[in-house]
Amino acid sequence: MQKSRLAVIGDFCLDVYWHADMRKSELSSETPHYPLPIVHERMSPGGAGNVVANILALQPAQVKCLGCLGEDWRGREYLAILQRLGADTTGLIIDAKRWTDTYIKPLRQGISDVIYEDPRLDFLNSETLAAETEERLLAELDALD
Numbered sequence: 001m002q003k004s005r006l007a008v009i010g011d012f013c014l015d016v017y018w019h020a021d022m023r024k025s026e027l028s029s030e031t032p033h034y035p036l037p038i039v040h041e042r043m044s045p046g047g048a049g050n051v052v053a054n055i056l057a058l059q060p061a062q063v064k065c066l067g068c069l070g071e072d073w074r075g076r077e078y079l080a081i082l083q084r085l086g087a088d089t090t091g092l093i094i095d096a097k098r099w100t101d102t103y104i105k106p107l108r109q110g111i112s113d114v115i116y117e118d119p120r121l122d123f124l125n126s127e128t129l130a131a132e133t134e135e136r137l138l139a140e141l142d143a144l145d
Helices: 048-058 073-085 131-142
Strands: 004-009 012-021 038-047 061-070 092-095 102-109 121-123
Touching: 004 048, 004 131, 012 048, 012 061, 012 073, 038 048, 038 073, 048 061, 048 073, 061 073, 061 131, 073 092, 092 131
Parallel strands: 004 061, 012 102, 061 092
Antiparallel strands: 012 038, 102 121
8 A cells, every 4th residue: 555645834943951969959159059060861853743743643644844944954854854754855045144942941950850941042044935935835735636
């Protein structure tokens, strides 16, 4: 039986989880704060990439990604994650004038059994897509058969 072929178009943003062990935190000598000693970092596809990962986990289809990433380390990491999952990333446009939208979620643990999520740190583009990038995305969409 032939596998289905799907395309997912949307916002591809990286989710980053920073796990801080507060038992290792010491009062900063530079500020009156206790830093978050990161002991583990985990990255996963967010936004449209989460949809791609869920579809691929079921293995019913080949999935092509259509979207835009920045030309930065976050975009390179995102591409690597999607490729390891088996996604077709040829429809992801890399735009040197943008960065990859990223949501960093610090998680504190270690003092009690409770894991506490601190406010998120967001790396977002405030500008709309450039006309050239939009045209390239539309061309990728038109090329789907």
